[in-house]
Amino acid sequence: AIQMTQSPSSLSASVGDRVTITCRASQGIRNELAWYQQKPGKAPKLLIYAASSLQGGVPSRFSGSGSGTDFTLTISSLQPEDFATYYCLQDYNYPRTFGQGTKLEIK
């Protein structure tokens, strides 16, 4: 199975900061990667698919990039509602695999 490694595992930031989360695949996955946001006690929410395509209704401060093995999720200006845990998910082959998550906390 493809291993997905996110960094950092946790991150403290302030409202208005620019934040970048990285996801690295153990082998090339083209651009077959999605990003999800999860808040405590809630189901995940789709942010980005195909590495850089923004899901409808998701604010434009979220963006994704990357191809091959290295990917990034960037939040250009953190808002209070963005403090959550973020997961990448590869859909290049089976089984699909998530990264371990990055918890974004308020500084």
Next chain:
Amino acid sequence: EMQLVESGGGLVQPGGSLRLSCAASGFSLSSYWMTWVRQAPGKGLEWVANIKQDGSLEHYVDSVKGRFTISRDNAKNSLYLHMNALRAEDTAVYYCARDMTPYEGNIYYDAFDIWGQGTMVTVSS
């Protein structure tokens, strides 16, 4: 409103069985690949299984192969997860999710755009 509602979770002994259901409303399940994802208490997300629109193709994570079966009844607009030989490590919140399967540049992608609220499965004696 498009939504998914899971049911069927609960407490079960090791080695026991359980069937989870996921009822869709506001859209036709038959048009979509569907997926189960789970999350152990305090842990990250784990993809479990998915099934093609007509039920002709299924995939599983290795840890549940031979024990879990994903199925669907499009006439009832419902998805299922049949879980047998349950283990303590299967304890988790189980989510069903719709895959909108966007097609771009000759590639079909996964994109889980609608999720249920989750149902808790606890495997313990």
